[in-house]
Amino acid sequence: MRVLLTGAAGFIGSRIDLRLAERGHEVVRLDAYLPMAHGPGARDAAPADVHLLDLRDATEAQLDAVLGGIDVVCHQAAMVGNGVDAQDLPDYAAHNDLGTARLLAAMARVGVDRLVLASSMVVYGDGRYDCPEHGDVPPAVRREDDLAAGRFDPRCPVCGGDVTWRRVTEDAPIRPRTSYAASKIAQEYFADAWCTLQSGRAVALRYHNVYGPGMPADTPYSGVAAIFRSALERGEAPRVFEDGRQVRDFVHVDDVALANALAVETVAGHPVGVTPYNVASGRPFTIGDMARVLSRAVDGPEPVVTGDARVFDVRHVLASPDKAAEGLGFRAEIAPEDGIARLATDPLRRR
Ligand code: UD1
Numbered sequence: 001m002r003v004l005l006t007g008a009a010g011f012i013g014s015r016i017d018l019r020l021a022e023r024g025h026e027v028v029r030l031d032a033y034l035p036m037a038h039g040p041g042a043r044d045a046a047p048a049d050v051h052l053l054d055l056r057d058a059t060e061a062q063l064d065a066v067l068g069g070i071d072v073v074c075h076q077a078a079m080v081g082n083g084v085d086a087q088d089l090p091d092y093a094a095h096n097d098l099g100t101a102r103l104l105a106a107m108a109r110v111g112v113d114r115l116v117l118a119s120s121m122v123v124y125g126d127g128r129y130d131c132p133e134h135g136d137v138p139p140a141v142r143r144e145d146d147l148a149a150g151r152f153d154p155r156c157p158v159c160g161g162d163v164t165w166r167r168v169t170e171d172a173p174i175r176p177r178t179s180y181a182a183s184k185i186a187q188e189y190f191a192d193a194w195c196t197l198q199s200g201r202a203v204a205l206r207y208h209n210v211y212g213p214g215m216p217a218d219t220p221y222s223g224v225a226a227i228f229r230s231a232l233e234r235g236e237a238p239r240v241f242e243d244g245r246q247v248r249d250f251v252h253v254d255d256v257a258l259a260n261a262l263a264v265e266t267v268a269g270h271p272v273g274v275t276p277y278n279v280a281s282g283r284p285f286t287i288g289d290m291a292r293v294l295s296r297a298v299d300g301p302e303p304v305v306t307g308d309a310r311v312f313d314v315r316h317v318l319a320s321p322d323k324a325a326e327g328l329g330f331r332a333e334i335a336p337e338d339g340i341a342r343l344a345t346d347p348l349r350r351r
Contacts, residue, residue, distance in 0.1 A: 002026045002069055003264055004112075006103065007076030008050060009033060011214050011349060012118065012207075012256055016074060019257035020264065030066055032077065037216065039351035055099030063106035072114040072264050073107060075100065078187075081222065082122075082312055083179040096183035097190065104194040115191060115202040116263040119276065121168070121249075123185045123206060125175030126314040129163035131156035138173065139163060139315070147309040152242040154315055165247065165316040170206070170276045170323050178312050192274045201270045203263040203328075205256075208280040208319050212253030212339060213346035225250065228291050228303075229343055237301035241308045244288025247316040249280040252334035262328040270327075280319035281332040290340055297344035 003020055007013040008029035020027050032054035033043040046052055051066050055077060067073075079095040100117075107115070126139045139154030146155070156163050176182040191202045211225040222230075228238035259279045291303035324330040 001071040001264065002028065004028045004030060004066060004070045004073045005076065006030045006055065006073070007078060007118070009046070010037065010076060011216055012210060012253055013076040014214060015212070015253045015257040016076065016260045019254070019261045020074075023261050023265075025264065028066060028070065030077070036079070037351070055103050056094050058102070060106065060109070063102065064110050067106055067110040067112055070110075070112050072116060072267060073103065073112060074116045074260055074264055075103060076118045078118060079180070079183075081180060086179075089179045092179040092183040097186045100187045101190050104190060107200075108194065108198050113198055113200045114267045115194075115200060116260060116267055117187060117191055117202055117204045117274075119188055119204040119206045120181070120184045121206050121208045121278065121280070121317050121319060122178065122181035123174050123176055123188070124168045124172050124317060125177045125181070126154060127317040128166045128168050128172050129154065129156075130166055131159065131161060131163045133161065134158045136166070137163060138175065142309070142315070150243065150307060152246065152309060152315060165318060167318045167320040168278070169320045170278060177314065188274055188276065195273045199272050201267050201272055202274045203267045203270060204274050204276040205259055205263060205279045206276055207256055208249035208251050208278065208317070210253055210256050211250055211343055214253065214349050215343070215346075217348040217350050219351070224287060225290065225294075225340070225343060226348060228294050229348065232294060232298055232300040232344065235301070238291040238295060238303040240288050240291050240303045240305045241310065241313070243307070244286060244291070244303070244305045246287050246313070247284045247318060248287065249283065249317065249319050250285050250290065250336045250340060251279060251281045251332055252339040255279070255281070255332040255334055258333070259324065259328060259330045262330050266328055275327065277324040277328060277330070278319035278321060279324060279330070280321050281334070281336050282319065282321035283336050284318050285336050285340075293337060293340045294344045297341040
């Protein structure tokens with residue numbers, strides 16, 4: 001198939017590029033080479049076979065031209081991270097939502113009716129919990145006095161009692177908590193509108209915590225695995241927030257690339273509309289354990305548990321990987337303990 005890959009030069013996009021080519025697809029690459037992600041001079045040094053376009057301001061003629069003869073669009077171009085403060089809101093909206101809307105409008109003009117969209121587990125907010133008395137509940141926002149007293153687990157919103165986490169399935173309620181999360185769910189909603197108008201088919205891949213070679217090194221927008229890895233490189237101990245028992249699902253970038261290739265190949269067999277899938281290893285890992293595995297792999301200093309808590313952080317987000325196994329034939333191949341140990345020495349991307 002001929003696939004337009006946006007964000008082709010990014011951490012995830014570049015691994016999807018390899019995987020699609022390996023599976024015999026023809027990849028047409030588009031990337032804006034944003035200085036924020038690639039450094040100030042990167043645009044001038046970009047490879048000649050990449051369409052250097054920013055979806056926010058590319059002309060209609062430019063977008064229509066790159067879409068010529070395309071079977072499927074695999075849309076990875078995005079501004080990532082949790083956001084630093086409210087001043088980030090317009091940039092998330094412009095890159096992720098205006099950019100996607102312009103891409104979808106161009107697909108409609110040219111007649112491309114299949115889309116694979118990079119979405120995120122952040123659309124679920126603080127995951128899913130069970131209260132022994134009130135069943136399946138959204139967790140209450142964590143109270144400042146609880147956090148200050150070292151109680152990091154959320155409470156039942158009805159009785160204030162203890163809750164236990166459960167895996168999120170794709171039908172879990174949508175509760176974006178950050179600018180980034182809002183922009184990712186808006187992408188899914190724009191794609192859904194496009195599907196209705198164009199009889200389009202889209203698969204939204206809700207990535208959990210992606211890590212692996214080529215991860216951007218320590219920036220204000222980096223995920224925790226890169227932050228810990230960069231600290232170890234400087235000979236410093238990883239600084240683990242809360243009590244280190246917060247849980248995530250770490251999924252290797254090569255597994256994410258595989259999920260994308262499978263989605264590209266199967267999106268035509270999906271119903272009209274957006275079908276979301278969790279892209280996850282299905283193997284819970286605490287942040288404290290992740291720091292320890294990384295540290296041990298390089299004989300580095302023991303992680304320090306700081307007790308700090310960030311207001312926007314969620315406590316536990318675990319995915320059910322079952323729907324992706326059924327609908328895409330995707331099962332993560334790399335166990336987090338192996339991939340994370342390798343991350344200790346994997347090359348990182350530097351701006
Ligand atoms: C991360 C990404 C988010 C992405 C999501 C799913 C970032 C900043 N966040 O969200 O964009 O959509 O995965 O792929 O890229 N922590 C520490 N020490 C630190 C930094 C963080 O202990 O120095 C802890 C945090 O308190 C949190 C956990 O690590 O509990 C994960 O943090 P982080 O990687 O920033 O964000 P996620 O919410 O997991």
